[in-house]
Amino acid sequence: MMTSFPEKSEAVVIGASGGIGSAITALLAADQRFDTVHAFARQDLMATAEGVRVGHIDITDEASIEAAAASVTAPRLVFVATGLLHQGDQGPEKSWRSLDPNWLDQVMRVNASGPGLVAKHFLPKLPREEKAVFAAISARVGSISDNALGGWYGYRASKAALNMLMKSLSIELARSHKDACVFILHPGTVATNLSAPFQKGVPDHKLFSAPYAAERLLTVVNDATASQTGSLIAWDGQTIPF
Numbered sequence: 001m002m003t004s005f006p007e008k009s010e011a012v013v014i015g016a017s018g019g020i021g022s023a024i025t026a027l028l029a030a031d032q033r034f035d036t037v038h039a040f041a042r043q044d045l046m047a048t049a050e051g052v053r054v055g056h057i058d059i060t061d062e063a064s065i066e067a068a069a070a071s072v073t074a075p076r077l078v079f080v081a082t083g084l085l086h087q088g089d090q091g092p093e094k095s096w097r098s099l100d101p102n103w104l105d106q107v108m109r110v111n112a113s114g115p116g117l118v119a120k121h122f123l124p125k126l127p128r129e130e131k132a133v134f135a136a137i138s139a140r141v142g143s144i145s146d147n148a149l150g151g152w153y154g155y156r157a158s159k160a161a162l163n164m165l166m167k168s169l170s171i172e173l174a175r176s177h178k179d180a181c182v183f184i185l186h187p188g189t190v191a192t193n194l195s196a197p198f199q200k201g202v203p204d205h206k207l208f209s210a211p212y213a214a215e216r217l218l219t220v221v222n223d224a225t226a227s228q229t230g231s232l233i234a235w236d237g238q239t240i241p242f
């Protein structure tokens with residue numbers, strides 16, 4: 001149970017159709033501390049549990065983000081689980097020779113600008129008293145200091161940009177909301193559509209199921225405090241240097 005949140009809390013999941021996003025939605029819906037869970041996705045969803053309210057969002061369309069934010073009251077947890085690694089014949093670049101401006105723009109729009117705009121419209125909704133969390137899933141490969149292998153230019157750059165956006169948001173938010181937190185999360189390698197083409201070679205014990213990763217990430221969100229706001233935190237609670 002998410003014991004660090006007050007009873008009857010409201011939660012928001014952005015990207016609730018995804019592997020990790022749908023698992024986060026299911027866990028929050030089953031958690032007694034949350035009586036309303038808004039599940040937003042760009043595709044039509046069915047509410048599968050009591051207390052779940054589905055809604056539309058496309059994080060590359062600011063008007064849809066604004067409309068989604070207008071439909072929630074005072075969420076204690078806003079969890080952004082959207083992301084893009086590959087689409088059609090586009091995917092992570094192995095070499096600078098593959099750099100493509102349209103693909104770079106698209107990855108940046110989904111992985112960095114999108115969550116930034118979600119923050120623009122949802123942060124004003126966070127309650128000022130007691131714990132409130134804005135969490136966005138990033139990735140370890142977005143850590144510049146951790147980059148030993150190179151490649152994956154667009155995805156790495158977009159996650160590094162997301163990390164910086166979230167860090168700045170955390171500083172600004174702390175001025176008005178002393179108990180609020182912005183957490184940037186690394187879920188490990190998780191068996192979802194996003195990682196499907198890249199799972200070869202990942203040992204079984206390092207390939208998490210989406211429900212396991214979701215449970216780990218919500219434990220991080222529950223246990224972490226305002227002193228860790230602006231940090232990049234892995235599924236096991238360890239802080240990853242930027």
Ligand SMILES: NC(=O)c1ccc[n+]([C@@H]2O[C@H](COP(=O)([O-])OP(=O)(O)OC[C@H]3O[C@@H](n4cnc5c(N)ncnc54)[C@H](OP(=O)(O)O)[C@@H]3O)[C@@H](O)[C@H]2O)c1
Nearest residue numbers: 015017018019020058059082083137139189190192194195
């Ligand atoms: N899986 C891993 O191993 C892994 C590792 C590190 C980090 N991550 C990060 O974890 C997060 C979740 O990924 P996942 O593994 O759960 O992948 P996923 O199953 O592919 O989920 C991605 C989600 O993002 C949504 N999305 C993409 N573009 C969108 C847009 N413009 N507007 C609204 N929603 C949009 C997708 O919606 P549709 O269903 O409509 O496509 C889907 O719900 C991502 O940020 C990813 O980078 C994953």
